[in-house]
Amino acid sequence: MADHRAVPRYDLLSPEFFADPHPTFHRMRTEDPVYWHPQLNVYCLTRYEDVQLITRDPRFSAERTDYYVNVAPAPMREKLKRYDEFISHWMVLADPPRHTRLRGLVAKAFSPQAVEGMRPLVERIANEMIDAVRADGRMDVIRDIAHPLPGAVIGKLLRIPSEDTARLKQWSDAVFTLIGAPAANEELIEIGHQGVLGFEGYLRELIKERRAHPGDDVLSQLLLAEDQGSVLSDAELISTIAMLLASGHETTTHLIGNGLLALIRNPDQMRKLRESPQLIDKAVEEILRYNGAAYQASRRAREDVEIRGVRIEAGQIAFGLIQAANRDPARFPDPDRLDILRKDNRHVGFGAGIHFCLGAQVARVQAQVVLNTIVQRLPDLAVAEPRLEWLQSFLVRGLRALPVTFSA
Template sequence: MKTKQISKKNQDLLLSAPEFLKNPYPFYEEMRSANPILKMSAYKYSGWYVTGYDEAVTILKNNKFQNRTPLPPTTRKYEELKTIQDNMLVFKNQQDHKRLRMLMSKGFTPNVIDGIRPYMEKIALELLTQAKVAKQMDVVSDFAFSLASHVIAKLLGVPKEDRNLFREWTIELIPTIDFTRSRMVLANGNDVIKDFMMYFKGLINNRRQQPQQDFISQLIKDEQEGDRLSEDELLAACILLVIAGHETTVNLISNTILTLKNNPEQLVLLRENPDLIEPAIDEVLRYESPTQLTARVAAERVEVAGVTIEQGEQVYIMLGAANRDPKQFKNPAQFDITRSPNPHLAFGSGSHFCLGASLARLEAQVALQTFLESVECFEVDSEGVQWRKLVGFRALETLPIILECEK
């Protein structure tokens, strides 16, 4: 099967245009119209860009496509950053991935997730109560990030006074795995990883002496009982939980508030039918996927949908594009909180399906329910809405809102 080509000029414009950050979906449509598996280059990253839903599912479920670390294996720079990334679950394959996933999954059992719900509800209500007094807030920093920080700190057993460290560290690290990264971003990320490692080494040593009912103590217990977990893997697991627990949840909560405000008829429908909160969150996951891109590398020559992908070639699965494929979703550009079924790929598919999906879903549901119950009316300060300059994530920088409206 021959693929149509997009001109080199248009390739560069597709993912680097300022308009892409505000609304990437027309760009995805152009790519899909050329071919749902398109060979091109963006930000000097050459490979196969997948925008079709069926093609994305096929690749995500095929073990011939493996995870790859963001930094090349041959790099000698950014040593600490590379060490941690190399030991993260999300970049592991086959047996190492299976082993680490089994160990980390103990921190995401239904009992653990259900047990933390009352704490989520308490913190969400406290944050919104404070915001209502001020009559304004930035949804990203004052609500979504604060809630995520409390929850992750609770799961990890991090002292309350230390949780504010996570915001700066997380914001510095996410760009290190994005197409937009620069040498400065990687250098800053390496410095942040050093701070992260030093902090968690101290906390891990404390938990070895004084175990608690938390994620770190559970991993140490497994290690002491014979499960193979290196020191770097233990550090990487803690750091991954902080990064993923913030990035996905913060983006999801913030995107939810903005999307509902931009679709007032759906907001009214949700207020009248609060039982639609769960499908509403799933529709936001499809419509404005927090993670827009995931990468794989072909372990051998593979044919997908008539396209031959050679061993070693890079494959970039555009989750945000697949979730708006008209072949899979009727009226994909329409935000519909009653959409059913809704088999979106926001959390991936196959053996690498997001381990923290249930936690992210619950946190977003609690945040939205508490918001609707606490805030009768709000307005978005549209001039203050800013998107982060990232290709792989649909992430708001700021979302200022006013918590009162003219009657």
């Protein structure tokens, strides 16, 4: 059980830490690469090699949805169990053979050809959004582009009415707020519970409609998907669609926001991209390493495992801190420098092993299109506020807002 009275050696909970975690991660990599955090009740791993280990080693399990249940306020445990049951169908929280079955079914809807076919749609939406703000000479990148664009894209893929995307985003935020929180309290559990209820009610009706009127959208494909005689149950289907909506929103929104901020703060790299737009693929990979959206990959030890002389006992949770691993100097030379021409850039920005993000290429396509379009179309980009507010989340790293100015 977490000891909230204990004073941790490293501050991982303050706004200052979330604003710039890298000095702390540097100390942890050097002094305590496998560190027990008494308040979070988890081991924190900060080296690239160790994050790779827990995401690939079968001695660690992805099934960890009961993380909060035993420490949650007693009156809220039933709601939390409902929440845990809902997200337990997410393939990212499943082990083989269940993970293999779920991923095999869902992957059919995300073939390379299907994902690449999204690019013209993303280009059209991104240009329309830039057209709407271009004459103003300023915008909030999160509010005006990075937040609505993934919803519009996934809405098209699922054939969801555009007027419903705002509600879906609210439920997505609610589910992610709890799963990314440092600790569960009554307010957060209620928020997460309402997100689950919203998703379940809406998606149950959508599935009923799509069974009656199938099309060529992702949801129709999931309804028809068969793999060795297996199909998704309704509970799995509802949860999986919610996972695609939630993760598709969060990952892409903050990859775009973090990426543009990194380019603005490194004008030499912005200039390289503006002069050579064909470098965008490399640029997005470097952004994923330098300041991607994924914060950590957590696993539960199936048995006692020793890493760097530290014993992680069976049942204990390990946080593989992706942000720290991607700046490990043992793996990446000069890791705190943004270099869009970086070679051998095998980052873990989308995880690793069998749970490598299924939607990685969808997020890549959107980030490539949006960042290149902004860089090419909006000259003299600058951050408009001296202080930016970062999300206090252990699931995603991202900004609440990114106000920028540019030449109209």
